[in-house]
Amino acid sequence: MFMFKLKKNKEFLYGIGSMGIVLLILGMVFWKQGIYPLGDKTLIYNDMQYQYLDFFMWFRGVLHGEDSASYSFFMGQGGNTVSLVAYYLASPLNLLCYFVKEEYMAEFLTLLIVLKLMLCSMTTYIYLNRRFELKMFYSCIISVSYGLMGYNILQCSNIMWLDGVLILPLVALGIYEYTYKRKTGLYYIALFYAVFTNWYIGYMLCLFAVLYFLFELIYSGLKTRIKIKEVIKSIFGFAFVSILAVGSTSVLFLPQTLHMMNDGEAFDWSIFTPKFGFSVLEGFKDFFLEPDKLTWSEGYPPIYIGSFVLVSATVFFVSKKIEVKKKYVAAAYLGGFMLIFNFRPLNYMFTLFKIPSSHTYRYAFIFSFFMVVIAALCLQELGELNGKEVRNALLMIIGILLLLDVTKGYSIREKAYLSAVLAVITGVGLLEKVRKKQKFIFLANALILVCTMTEFYQKADMEFEGHNIYASSCSEYNKIMQESVDILKQQDNDYYRIDKTFTRQLTGGCNNEGMAFGYSSISNYSSTNNVKIAELLKKCGYTGDTTLVTYSPILAIDALMGVKYIYSDKSITEGERIQENLMDGRNLYKNPYALSVGYRAENLESDIVWEESPLRNHEILYEKILGKPVSLYVLPETLSEQTDGSSYTQWEIKVKKTGPLYVYFENGQEGMEIYVNDQYVSGNTWYNNQVEYLGTYQKDDTVMIKVMAGSGQYQKEYGITAGTLDMGVFKSAIEDIKLDQLKVKTVRKENIVLEKSSGEAETAVLTIPYEKGWNIKVNGEKIEYFKALDSFIGLNLPSGLCEIEMEYEVPGKIEGILLSISCLTVYLFFRRKRKCYQ
Numbered sequence: 001m002f003m004f005k006l007k008k009n010k011e012f013l014y015g016i017g018s019m020g021i022v023l024l025i026l027g028m029v030f031w032k033q034g035i036y037p038l039g040d041k042t043l044i045y046n047d048m049q050y051q052y053l054d055f056f057m058w059f060r061g062v063l064h065g066e067d068s069a070s071y072s073f074f075m076g077q078g079g080n081t082v083s084l085v086a087y088y089l090a091s092p093l094n095l096l097c098y099f100v101k102e103e104y105m106a107e108f109l110t111l112l113i114v115l116k117l118m119l120c121s122m123t124t125y126i127y128l129n130r131r132f133e134l135k136m137f138y139s140c141i142i143s144v145s146y147g148l149m150g151y152n153i154l155q156c157s158n159i160m161w162l163d164g165v166l167i168l169p170l171v172a173l174g175i176y177e178y179t180y181k182r183k184t185g186l187y188y189i190a191l192f193y194a195v196f197t198n199w200y201i202g203y204m205l206c207l208f209a210v211l212y213f214l215f216e217l218i219y220s221g222l223k224t225r226i227k228i229k230e231v232i233k234s235i236f237g238f239a240f241v242s243i244l245a246v247g248s249t250s251v252l253f254l255p256q257t258l259h260m261m262n263d264g265e266a267f268d269w270s271i272f273t274p275k276f277g278f279s280v281l282e283g284f285k286d287f288f289l290e291p292d293k294l295t296w297s298e299g300y301p302p303i304y305i306g307s308f309v310l311v312s313a314t315v316f317f318v319s320k321k322i323e324v325k326k327k328y329v330a331a332a333y334l335g336g337f338m339l340i341f342n343f344r345p346l347n348y349m350f351t352l353f354k355i356p357s358s359h360t361y362r363y364a365f366i367f368s369f370f371m372v373v374i375a376a377l378c379l380q381e382l383g384e385l386n387g388k389e390v391r392n393a394l395l396m397i398i399g400i401l402l403l404l405d406v407t408k409g410y411s412i413r414e415k416a417y418l419s420a421v422l423a424v425i426t427g428v429g430l431l432e433k434v435r436k437k438q439k440f441i442f443l444a445n446a447l448i449l450v451c452t453m454t455e456f457y458q459k460a461d462m463e464f465e466g467h468n469i470y471a472s473s474c475s476e477y478n479k480i481m482q483e484s485v486d487i488l489k490q491q492d493n494d495y496y497r498i499d500k501t502f503t504r505q506l507t508g509g510c511n512n513e514g515m516a517f518g519y520s521s522i523s524n525y526s527s528t529n530n531v532k533i534a535e536l537l538k539k540c541g542y543t544g545d546t547t548l549v550t551y552s553p554i555l556a557i558d559a560l561m562g563v564k565y566i567y568s569d570k571s572i573t574e575g576e577r578i579q580e581n582l583m584d585g586r587n588l589y590k591n592p593y594a595l596s597v598g599y600r601a602e603n604l605e606s607d608i609v610w611e612e613s614p615l616r617n618h619e620i621l622y623e624k625i626l627g628k629p630v631s632l633y634v635l636p637e638t639l640s641e642q643t644d645g646s647s648y649t650q651w652e653i654k655v656k657k658t659g660p661l662y663v664y665f666e667n668g669q670e671g672m673e674i675y676v677n678d679q680y681v682s683g684n685t686w687y688n689n690q691v692e693y694l695g696t697y698q699k700d701d702t703v704m705i706k707v708m709a710g711s712g713q714y715q716k717e718y719g720i721t722a723g724t725l726d727m728g729v730f731k732s733a734i735e736d737i738k739l740d741q742l743k744v745k746t747v748r749k750e751n752i753v754l755e756k757s758s759g760e761a762e763t764a765v766l767t768i769p770y771e772k773g774w775n776i777k778v779n780g781e782k783i784e785y786f787k788a789l790d791s792f793i794g795l796n797l798p799s800g801l802c803e804i805e806m807e808y809e810v811p812g813k814i815e816g817i818l819l820s821i822s823c824l825t826v827y828l829f830f831r832r833k834r835k836c837y838q
Contacts, residue, residue: 010136011129011136014125014136014137014139014140015122015125015126015129015140015143016122017140018121018122018124018125018139018140018143018144018147019118019119019121019122019147021121021140021144021449021452021453022117022118022120022121022144022147022148023114023118024453025144025148025453025456025457025460026114026117026148026460028453028457029457029460029461029464032461033461033464033465033467035110035464035467036106036107036110036111036471037107037111040470040471040472041467041468041469041470041471042106042107042109042110042467042469042470042471042474043109043110043113043156043157043464043467044106044109044110044467044469044474045157045467045469046157047157047158048109048156048157048158048159049469049503049504049505050503050511050512050525050548051088051512051525051526052088052109052159052160053105053106053109053474053504053516054511054512054513054515054516055084055088055089055512055515055526056089056094056097056105056108056109057102057105057478057515057516057517058072058074058075058512058515058516059085059089059094059097060097060098060100060102060105061102061518063095063097063098064098066518067518067749068081068749068750069081069082069085070082070750070808070809070810070813071749071750071773071808071810072515072749072750073495073520073747073752073768074514074515074518074519074520074521075512075514075515075524075526076514076520076521076522076523076524076529076530076533076549076769077497077520077521077522077533077561077767077768077769078520078768078769079529079530079533079769079771080255080259080530080771080773080808080810082252082255082256082259082810082813083255083256083259083260083528084526084528085252085256086198086199086252086253086255086256086528087160087198087199087200087256087526087527087528088160088198088526088528089160090196090197090198090252091160091163091197091198092197093112093115093116093163094112096108096112102478102482102516103474103475103476103478103479103482104471104475105478106469106471106474106475107471107475109159110471112159113156113159113162116159116162116163116165116166117147117148117152117156117162118147119166120146120147120152120162120165120166121143121144121146121147121148122143123166123167123168123169123170124142124143124146124147124169124372125139125140125143126169126170126173127169127170127172127173128142128143128169128372128376130173130176130177131172131173131176131376132376132377132379132380133380134376134379134380135379137445137448138379141308141448141449141452142308142309142312142372142375142376144306144452144456145305145306145308145309145372145452145456146169146305146368146369146372148306148456148459148460149303149304149305149306149365149368150286150302150303150304150305150368150459151165151302151303151304151364151365151368152165152365153459153460153463153464154302154359154463155359156463156464158359160197160198160201161198161200161201161362163193163194163197163198163201164194164197164198164201164202164204164205164365165201165365167190167193167194167197167205168194168205168208168365168366168369169369170186170189170190170193171187171190171191171194171205171208171209171212172212172369172373173186173190174186174187174188174189174190174191175187175209175212175213175216175238176216178213178234178237178238178241179213179216179217179220179234180216180220182237182834184237184241184827184831185831187209187241187242187245188241188244188245188248188827189245191205191206191209191242191245191246192245192246192248192249194206195245195246195249195253196249196252196253199249199252199253199256199257200352201362201363202246202249203352204350204362204363204366206242206246207350207363208363208366208369209242211333211366213238215329215333215370215373217231217234217235218329219326219329222323222325222326222329240830241827243823244823244824244826244827245823245827247819247820247822247823248820248823248824248827249820250815250816250817250819250820250823251813251816251817251819251820252816253816254812254815254816254819255810255811255812255813255816256528257812258772258811258812259528259771259810259811260528262771262772262811266531267353268354268355270355271344271345271348271353271354271355272345273344273345274343274344274345275343275344275345276342276343276344277299277341277342277343277344277347277360278299278300278341278342279408280338280342281400281403281404281407281408282299282300282404282408283300283301283338283341283342284300284303284338284400284404285300285404285408285410286300286301286302286303286304287303287304287305287310287397287400287401288304288401288404288410288415288416288419288420289304289412289415289416289418289419289455289458289459289462290304290410290411290412290415290416291411291412291462291463301341301360301361301364301367302361302364303364303367303368303371304368304459305368305371305372306452306455306456307419307422307423307426307451307452307455308375308426308430308448308451308452309371309372309375310371310375310397310423311390311393311394311397311423311426311427311430312374312375312376312378312379312385312430313371313374313375313378314393314396314397315378315382315385315389315390315393316330316374316375316377316378317330317331318389318392318393318396319378319382319385319389321381321382322378322381322382326377330370330374330377333370334367334370334371334374337366337367337370338367341361341364341367347360347361350362350363351363357547383432384430384431384432384435384436385427385430385431385432386431386432387431387432390427390428390430390431391427393427394423394424394427397420397423398420398423398424401416401417401419401420404416412462415458415462418454418455418458419455419458422451422454422455425447425448425451426447426448426451426452428444428447429444429445429447429448429451430444430448431444469504469505473504474504477504477583478504478516480582480583481513481516481517481567481582482517484567484579484582484588485498485517485518485519488565488579488588489518489519492564494744495520495596495597495744495747495752496520496562496563496564496565496594496597497519497520497521497522497561497562497563497564497565497594498514498519498520498521498563498564498565498566498567499514499521499522499523499551499558499563499565499566499567500513500521500523500551500566500567500568501551501552501553501566501567501568501569501570502567502568502569502586511523511525512524512525512526520562521551521563522537522542522549522551522558522561522563523542523549523550523551524549525547525548525549526547527547529546529547529549530769530771530791531546532769532770532790532791533769533770533791533792534546534547534549535790535791536789536790536791537549539610539614539617540554540557540614540617540618540621540691541554541557541614541615541617541618541664541690541691542554542557542690542691543687543688543690544668544684544687544688544689544690545687545688547687548687550687550688550690552688552690552691552692552693553566553568553572553573553575553693554618554662554691554693555573555574555591555593555660555693555725555730556618556622556632556725556730557618557621558591558593558594559591559593559594559595559730559734560595560621560622560625560767561767562594562595562596562597562767563591563594564590564591564594565578565588565589565590565591566588566589566590566591567582567586567587567588567589568586568587568588568589569584569585569586572589572591573660573693573696574591574592574593574660574727575589575590575591576589576590576592577589578590593730593731593734595734595737595738595741596741596742596743596744597742597744597752597754597766597767597768598741598742598744598754598756598764598765598766598767598795599625599737599738599740599741599742599764599765600625600737600740600741600758600762600763600764601624601625601763601764601765601788601789601794602624602625602626602627602628602763603623603624603625603627604624604763604765604786604788604789604794607790608620608621608624608789608790612666612719613664613666613721614664614691614721615632615633615662615664615691615721615723616633616721618632618633619631619632619633621789622733624789625737625765625789626733626736626737630729630733631726631729632723632725632726632729632730632733633662633723633724633725633726634656634657634659634723634724634726635656635722635723636653636654636655636656636661636703636722636723636724637653637654637656638651638652638653639652639653639654639702640652645714646709646714647708647709647714648706648707648708648709649706649707649709649715649718650704650705650706650707651704651705651706651720651722652702652703652704652705653702653703653705653722654700654701654702654703655697655698655699655700655701655702655703655724656699656700656724657699657724657726658696658697658698658699658724658727659696659697659724659725659726659727660693660695660696660724660725660727661693661694661695661696661697661703661722661723661724661725662691662692662693662694662722662723662724662725663691663692663694663705663720663721663722663723664690664691664692664720664721664722665689665707665718665719665720665721666718666719666720666721667715667717667718667719668684668689668718669684669689669709669710669713669715670684670685670710670713671683671684671709671710671711671713672684672689672707672708672709672710672713673707673708673710674692674705674706674707675704675705675706675707675708676694676695676703676704676705676706677703677704678704678706681694684710694722697724705720705722740756740758740762740764742754742755742756742764742766742804743755743756745803750807750808750809751805751806751807751808752768752806753803753804753805753806754766754803754804754806755801755802755803755804756797756801756802756804757800757801757802758797758799758800758802759799760799761796761797761798761799762796762797762799763788763794763795763796763797764794764795764797765788765789765792765793765794765795766788766792766793766794766795767792768792768793769791769792769793770785770786770787770788770791770792770793770794772811773808773809773810773811774793774806774807774808774809775806775807775808775809776795776804776805776806777804777805777806778795778797778798778802778803778804778805779798779801779802779803780805783795783796
């Protein structure tokens with residue numbers, strides 16, 4: 001009994017030790033890079049700064065009762081937030097943000113990443129300890145390798161995916177316990193957690209569960225003969241528990257699925273086009289130290305797993321003591337995943353039949369986990385490794401490295417060769433001759449530990465280098481912006497929209513800061529957005545992409561969308577400056593033409609036929625609302641066009657009307673820069689080919705517009721459209737619309753109350769995105785609503801005074817709750833029944 005307790009204590013200490021080693025390695029990197037809490041930098045980079053930081057600030061507000069988790073008027077122009085919570089925020093670890101002030105959210109997220117990487121190590125240790133019963137030191141080192149593998153370090157910028165990585169070992173352990181012991185509890189809970197915390201990675205883990213179940217089934221069949229009847233029974237039992245586990249997540253999964261089906265992107269059939277991504281050899285390039293800056297790349301997959309796992313897994317294949325059949329199974333899995341990485345239709349099957357805009361190999365952690373499994377099988381079956389096995393494995397590893405370096409080349413060769421040296425030292429530490437002598441075991445373990453810490457320190461150091469979002473500046477920015485928005489709301493307590501031409505660290509209106517600071521906006525960026533409204537905003541020239549909606553001041557459309565206040569680092573046409581020099585010369589402007597969230601519209605029955613020019617589309621919207629032709633823009637005269645045929649095109653135009661001049665390039669490309677009269681105006685990224693304001697000009701002014709093409713992006717025809725906003729026509733149109741506006745009385749979470757008085761029945765449009773789930777009452781009587789102007793809510797209102805009460809209820813919420821309860825009840829019933837039977 002004493003020895004058992006002693007062993008359990010040692011197991012616990014080694015498990016905690018694996019987490020401690022991960023923390024120590026990250027601490028060393030943080031100290032060198034100056035990352036919080038050992039410096040002022042944070043791990044807020046890539047989508048962490050564009051999206052997740054603002055989502056967490058909003059989620060903290062939800063936890064404090066400031067907004068609703070089902071619908072938010074602060075998510076762009078308003079929208080269902082269940083999908084956003086299900087994809088980004090459903091991890092129970094995120095509840096810790098309740099205790100953090102908004103201005104310190106960047107520091108919190110940096111620490112949360114560290115916690116999740118430590119937990120990845122802990123869950124792997126639990127899996128290895130129960131599944132293979134390896135030497136505790138070996139389990140500890142492999143756990144550290146999984147916790148800090150290349151995929152994890154790369155995906156620190158996608159914090160919501162790490163929950164899937166940390167739960168995967170427990171999913172695998174649950175499958176093992178089901179296969180060999182017919183226990184289902186751990187598998188049910190682990191798969192539930194995987195799908196509930198992030199349905200996207202959860203889907204990948206469902207595919208993994210099937211593959212790993214087959215792996216365990218086949219592997220067990222190689223050791224002992226299994227009856228076909230038992231196999232079939234086992235398969236049906238596994239499928240039954242899997243369905244119940246996924247079904248139990250329906251409280252969140254069903255509503256978000258319905259939302260994405262109604263408002264998500266259309267299916268892209270091009271995913272089935274046969275195409276290969278890289279050479280067979282190149283797929284193994286990340287076995288050695290190499291910077292994994294692969295955000296936009298379709299190159300090789302991020303599969304770095306460290307020398308201990310690599311050497312052990314290679315020994316598995318070269319050792320003659322391991323059965324050939326087992327090697328075939330292991331090779332089939334690793335080779336199969338390389339094929340999936342490489343062949344695009346199979347790759348897209350794992351990414352839920354979507355073409356990823358970045359991070360092509362989002363499921364690469366599954367490959368790394370199978371490397372862990374094979375390494376553990378090797379150490380389980382062989383115990384200590386003899387010199388010949390290790391020598392052959394090292395020769396194979398070094399040979400692959402040399403071949404890769406000669407044919408593909410490493411960007412930092414000394415790092416790649418360092419990993420080979422560390423693999424050799426690790427191999428020596430694993431040798432049977434070394435480990436036979438008790439006095440050498442400590443030295444061998446120390447060598448392996450130093451090698452492991454060195455290589456993962458190098459990996460994290462390469463990835464985190466250059467991330468310069470500072471905690472102090474981020475906190476200061478958050479504090480200034482929140483105070484400014486709060487003051488603005490106190491001065492003007494009406495309902496309106498606010499937007500910005502800058503973000504914390506970037507120029508350009510690419511952000512979700514409305515969610516962070518509590519205001520409705522045009523700009524928003526998420527993978528769960530309402531694509532229909534994004535398409536309308538793209539047609540109007542706000543953005544060049546339907547996932548990432550940017551903001552650029554466009555007076556005519558800003559007015560229709562109710563953008564009343566604009567934070568800007570540049571002058572706003574017709575805007576009244578009401579706050580000056582908030583930070584670094586940025587000011588707050590008021591748009592005197594901003595309309596209410598709702599107003600009368602004359603022609604909402606017919607569909608809109610959009611045109612290529614956003615400026616013409618502005619006129620189409622005004623014509624639909626006013627029920628008459630509206631010529632907002634006066635086109636200039638093109639005097640000349642020049643180009644060198646490779647790097648630039650230049651137009652000289654003559655303005656025909658005094659007023660603000662706008663330009664749009666139908667074929668605008670990434671990297672393109674726009675100059676006006678030799679002055680830089682803006683530059684395009686992959687997402688923001690948009691309508692640009694060029695300044696206010698007088699009639700008969702000549703303006704020189706020049707486009708400098710990005711590298712390799714020159715266009716023979718840019719599809720330029722320029723136009724001056726006719727302020728007389730515009731003001732007249734706005735005054736006509738203002739005559740029949742709806743007044744907002746209250747806005748609270750998922751509820752909004754409006755008021756309208758009219759002498760006759762009329763049709764109104766609300767610039768709130770159309771989606772299912774609204775319960776709308778007019779003077780206490782429920783009415784139906786319809787889609788208006790392609791993407792907004794349309795209402796038929798009776799004559800007289802109308803009080804319009806709108807409340808949003810998440811479609812599928814009740815059904816999801818009932819289905820979750822049903823699946824849980826069924827699972828518990830059969831679990832209890834089985835226990836009674838046994």
